[in-house]
Amino acid sequence: xxxxxxxxxxxxxxxxxxxxxxxxxxxxxxxxxxxxxxxxxxxxxxxxxxxxxxxxxxxxxxxxxxxxxxxxxxxxxxxxxxxxxxxxxxxxxxxxxxxxxxxxxxxxxxxxxxxxxxxxxxxxxxxxxxxxxxxxxxxxxxxxxxxxxxxxxxxxxxxxxxxxxx
Numbered sequence: 001x002x003x004x005x006x007x008x009x010x011x012x013x014x015x016x017x018x019x020x021x022x023x024x025x026x027x028x029x030x031x032x033x034x035x036x037x038x039x040x041x042x043x044x045x046x047x048x049x050x051x052x053x054x055x056x057x058x059x060x061x062x063x064x065x066x067x068x069x070x071x072x073x074x075x076x077x078x079x080x081x082x083x084x085x086x087x088x089x090x091x092x093x094x095x096x097x098x099x100x101x102x103x104x105x106x107x108x109x110x111x112x113x114x115x116x117x118x119x120x121x122x123x124x125x126x127x128x129x130x131x132x133x134x135x136x137x138x139x140x141x142x143x144x145x146x147x148x149x150x151x152x153x154x155x156x157x158x159x160x161x162x163x164x165x166x
Contacts, residue, residue, distance in 0.1 A: 012126055019119045026112035033105040040102045043095035050088045057084065 061077050 012123065012130075015119065015123045015126060019116070019123065022112070022116045022119050026109070026116050029105065029109040029112040033102070033109050036098070036102040036105040040095065040098040043091065043098040047088065047091045047095050050084070050091055054081070054084050054088065057081070 058081070065074070065077075
């Protein structure tokens with residue numbers, strides 16, 4: 001019986017260690033998700049900043065062209081605008097990649113949370129099983145005690161019956 005209890009305790013200790021590891025990995029995944037969200041937010045903010053800048057730049061130059069504009073200035077405008085478009089396209093790709101990384105981190109976190117929940121459920125089942133076994137042992141001990149008590153009483157009663165017949 002002591003061997004069974006030691007095995008069960010060892011099993012629960014192993015499961016608790018497994019739970020700690022799973023929780024640690026989940027916490028790491030949560031931190032990675034937060035970093036990925038921050039990176040995605042920063043990349044998207046950069047895209048929005050570039051788009052706003054381009055809008056302001058185009059508005060400013062369209063006002064300038066309304067007044068007067070030399071051909072050299074127009075070429076500079078177009079050249080800068082093309083570079084700005086390329087920068088925006090590049091930053092949009094960066095933002096998409098950051099968003100994809102965020103989704104991967106979210107998936108990883110969900111897997112880690114599922115693992116933690118599974119280990120917790122396993123621990124609950126082991127504890128319930130141990131409780132059920134302990135109750136059975138207690139019931140068996142109670143039944144055996146009651147049986148011995150009844151046996152003693154019946155043995156004592158039989159002795160009194162024999163004594164009365166003498």
